[in-house]
Amino acid sequence: xxxxxxxxxRIMKEDFQAFEQLVKAHEKLVFFVINRLVxxxxxxxxxCQEVFIKVYKSLPHFKFESKLSTWIARIxxxxxxxxxKKYKKGFxxxxxxxxxxxxxxxxxxxxxxxxxxxxxxxxxxIAQMPLPYRTAITLYHLNEFSCxxxxxxxxxxxxxxxxxxxxxxxxLKEKIEKDFKNEPL
Numbered sequence: 001x002x003x004x005x006x007x008x009x010r011i012m013k014e015d016f017q018a019f020e021q022l023v024k025a026h027e028k029l030v031f032f033v034i035n036r037l038v039x040x041x042x043x044x045x046x047x048c049q050e051v052f053i054k055v056y057k058s059l060p061h062f063k064f065e066s067k068l069s070t071w072i073a074r075i076x077x078x079x080x081x082x083x084x085k086k087y088k089k090g091f092x093x094x095x096x097x098x099x100x101x102x103x104x105x106x107x108x109x110x111x112x113x114x115x116x117x118x119x120x121x122x123x124x125x126i127a128q129m130p131l132p133y134r135t136a137i138t139l140y141h142l143n144e145f146s147c148x149x150x151x152x153x154x155x156x157x158x159x160x161x162x163x164x165x166x167x168x169x170x171x172l173k174e175k176i177e178k179d180f181k182n183e184p185l
Contacts, residue, residue, distance in 0.1 A: 029076070033073050036126070047076075074155075081131075133171065
């Protein structure tokens with residue numbers, strides 16, 4: 001397997017097989033970043049294609065100041081956010097005024113579990129969070145990026161990333177504790 005510099009070098013020489021390797025190596029990451037932000041499947045697919053077109057066109061400007069995966073994740077994140085802003089689909093540019101009383105779903109855990117498993121229930125809770133929280137918890141816990149890498153991807157200061165991560169975890173913990181207070185697991 002080629003390292004990032006070799007792949008980029010080959011792509012710059014118009015080696016399309018190298019670009020195909022790059023896509024295969026990063027397509028799950030790109031889809032995962034977009035999947036947490038955009039809900040319509042057709043839109044997700046279109047955005048993924050747009051991301052790799054942007055990656056291809058921008059490769060000459062990539063300076064290896066970060067990992068290639070971090071750079072690609074940033075392009076995916078920004079492309080998805082721009083899409084959400086443009087089409088106003090599920091985009092919350094600001095935190096809700098009542099963040100301390102933020103509600104997730106009215107369904108009881110029993111109702112959710114009768115239809116879904118635990119990870120789907122957690123994913124449902126994450127999907128209902130404000131965008132900054134959803135982004136931080138997804139990139140950190142599910143994509144395993146560091147707070148510094150999340151700063152590079154989102155352009156959000158590292159301290160804010162840590163704060164969003166803390167608040168997202170707190171919201172999840174409070175919701176799960178409330179739902180299962182008297183329920184045996």
